[in-house]
Amino acid sequence: MNKLHLTEAVRTIKELMVEKADYLAELDARFGDGDLGISMSQGFTAATKAMEEEKDNQDLGIILRTAANAFNEAAPSTLGTIMSFMIMGMAKNLKGKTNSGLEEVADAMINGVHMIMEKAKSKPGDKTILDSLYPGVYALKANIEKGKKIAFKEALKAAEEGLESTKNRKGKHGRIAYYGEKTIGEIDGGAVVGVLIFKALMQYIEK
Template sequence: MQFTTADLKPLFANWAQIMQTQRETLIDLDSVVGDGDLGLTMSDGFCAAYQAIKDSDEADIGKFFYLAGKTMSTAVPSTMGTLMASGLMQVGKVFKGKTTIESHEFADIFVAYFDGVQARGKANVGDKTFLDGLYPAVQTLKNAGESSWQALANKAYISAEQGAKATQTMLAVHGRAATRGENSRALLDPGAYVAQLLLQGYSEFAAGHMTA
C-alpha cells in the first residue's frame, strides 16, 4: 500500500487528538518528576503540527514532516517540545524528495524519529526517557516477519507500552527525576509514555486502512 502526504494527514490528526485526550494524565505524570507542563506541551505541540499540515498541498513527504516539526518547535520551545520536533524534522530529512511511501517504510519513519530525538537529547536507551518507550517499538517494526501491516503496527504499540512500563524499574539519569536517585526507579517516565501514545496513534491509523 502506498501513502502520499494526503494519506498521512489522519496520522497527525490521531496524534493531536490522543495528546489532547491524555493531557491531564501527562500533566499528572510530569508533576511527579518535572514541572507538570508536559500535557500542555504535547497537546499544544501536536495540535500545532497538525494545523500546519492539514490544509497543506505539499507533496514531498520530507518537507511535509519537516514543516510539522518546525511548526512544533516554534509553538512549544520547551525541552520535550524541542525533542519531539527534532524527531519530526529528522523524518523530514530522511524522506526528502519522496512523494510516496510504502507501508513497510513506516519502520524507517520511526527509526528516523528515534535518531532525531537521540541526537538532540544525547540520551541513551536505558536512561529512563522517551527513547525507552520508542526503542522496543522500533525493534518490532524492523523485524516484521510475516505480520500484516496492521498487525505489526499493533505489535509495535504493545512493545512501546511494555517499554514505557519497564521504565518503572530504571534509574533516572536526566532531568529532575535524576535528583531522586534510587527513588526514581518506581516512577513511570512521562516521556516514555509519550512514545507509547505516538505508537497508539500509529496503530489506530493502520487499523483504519484496508489490509495491506
C-alpha cells in the same frame, strides 16, 4: 503512505494527546515541571495545523519538516524539542517522496529515534521517551512482512513493554535526575508519550 494519510495519522496522535493531557500533566508533575500534557497537545495541534496548511506541497519530507518547525515553535520545552527532532529525522528520510511504503515509514521512524539519541545525547535505558519509542520502531521494522496491522500491533506491544521497564530505572536526564532513587517504581511520562503515539497509529490503521 501519502500526504493525506500522514496528516490524518498525526491528527489521530494529536487527538489522543489532547484527550490524555491531564493524565500526562499529572505524571509529569511528580518529577518534572508539569507541562508535559500541555506541550504535547499544543505541539501536535500546531504540527497538524501546519501540515494542513501545506496545500501545494506533496513532498512528505517537506511536510514533516514544516510540522517539526511548527512543533518546535509551539512547544519549546525539552520534550517538545525532542519530538521536533523525531519528526525532523523522519523528514530527512522521506525528503523527495510523495508516497512511501511501510518499510520506508519504519526506516524514517528509526531515523527519527536516532536523531533524538544524537541530539539529546540520550539512549534507551535512561528512563525517557526512548524507552518506548526505540523498541517500538524496531519492532515495527522487524514485522513489516506480516503487514501493517500486525507490524503496528507488535510495535505497540514493544513500546508498552519498554514503558513498563522504566519503572525499575532511575531518571538521568533533566529535572528528574535530581530525584535519583525516588524515581524507581514510577513509570516515565515521556515514555508514556511514546506509547500513546503507537496507540494512536494503531487506532488510525484500524479506522
